Amino acid sequence: MSHAYAHHEPDDFDPGPVELHARNVEFDWKDTPLHWIPGHPVSPNVISMLNLLLPEGERWFVQTYNEALPLVKDEELATAMRGFIGQEAMHAETHDRVLWEFLKSNGLDPSPFQRQMEWVFRKVLGPSNHPDAQVRHKHLVERLWLIAAVEHYTAVLGDFALNNTWSQYRADPAMTDLFRWHGAEEVEHREVAHDVATHFGDSYLKRGRAMLAVLPALLFVLHRGTRFIALGDPAGKIGYFKLWVGYFKGARAGLLPTQRSIIGATFTYFKPSFRPSQVGSTSQAVAYLASSPAARAAHK
Template sequence: MTSSAHHAVESNSADPGPVELHARNVSFDFSQVPLHWIPGHPVPSNFVSVLNLLLPEGERWFVQTYGEALPLVRDPELAAAMRGFIGQEAMHADAHDHVLWEFLDHHGVDPRPFVAQAEWIFRKVLAPMDDGSPEARHKHLVERLWLIAALEHYTAILGDFALNNTWVEHDADPTMTDLFTWHGAEEVEHRAVAHDVAVYFGDSYLRRGRAMLVALPVLLFLLHRGFRFIMRQDPSLDMGFCRQQYHYFCGVHAGVLPKMRKVVMSTFSYFRPGFHPSEIGSTAQAVAYLASSPAARNAG
């Protein structure tokens, strides 16, 4: 079934309501995946591959922060959702970490310099507060939880794109397609958890807005920096900025890349009073893909 047909079927499915979150074992073999894994779209292939540079450290930070917050949660339902979220994010970090070495490094793109920078950001800049009063440390934790909620807004949007793009129609490599679609489906499945956790710890429109005003520019900066990092090391592509932009917009037009304008505009919905992440994507579609994911079935 093509991804567009898959979307048409699942979009009409009844939403199953709340689902119990759990980590799924997955198994991927990247040894035969070409660097330009979307045929005819080398620049979009590299652009999506940037996520492999960012995700392992970022998701380990999510896990660490939630591990810090979980003992403070007295709501058993929310605590169960947090445990499911932690398990899924830990599995995502592990899967994308394999891509760094078995895919990027294998193709001559050395991820070490970028990984070192990501480690500095997530392990130093965004680390828990070591000193200060208990009140100050708690406030610092709440600010980090809202930053995770802001970042998860974008992972949900990108997850919805992963479920509804044209990679299959363009004969993209099935392993890399499954990696990002499995990951995207779980992002849609747990899209409300980070927001609900942040609200539980400190429902504040000011905190919510402040976190988003930090998250969006940092995310765009890291994506741009990661893209330039991969393009400089790609031995087969030697093109200037204008040609890169041309290939990027061709990828958007073909449906193999999300429209960045749409991603940025979605920020405004986040600021709308009453907004809830459950408005993004379809749980039914996400769960249906997760039941059929080749990597999950192979591991099972």
């Protein structure tokens, strides 16, 4: 099995296999307003909602991979997993800080939603306590395929973060850099989750079943989180109709992913020939990570 995490396009410089490692980052959100894309109150609320979901979700990734790692005898894959764990742990820690340093300081208490996410990822999706080792192992493999399905969407969103129009609309630089740094690392490690899942149980049926579970669950949580922020917005509640109008306005402006792009990405995942390297560009991701203001600030 190959674990060279490189994307191949005729016009894309291929950096070759990329060694995955966590990067220290330094962000300052004290001057970042809740509506950090001027003139578009809904679009930043939709993006900011990810801060509610990501800390617990990525801690779940880390916990599941730490459970799987001792069972992996392929050293190349194990090394990639350790890099993935380091990056996801840093993402969880950084977005956790956003919850309190950004959302709370802008008058929005994330605690109620945070408790729900803790219940989902720690109780519902936590490790199995079944006395039979085979049942526990099967449960682990199912969770690894769920992570592979989720990571397909994080790669799609990462590619979007690197290629959207936020800067043209004078989006806040710190929040733009947060999601571009995170998105670039998602593109950089996009092959790992798929390779881990296939290593434990290469099955088109498992892949399809995981996606059929992940897609509705993800849409439900994204919708619920966006509503949570919209209804608690200190500038005034954003009603249901206004929320959808704002979403379509943002998607047309290139500030949010279009529904068509999400549907297209879902169909891509069901193709038997699917490989994660078909999403995004490794060279673009690595180039952004070398120039990210937050990564450079921490490096200094």
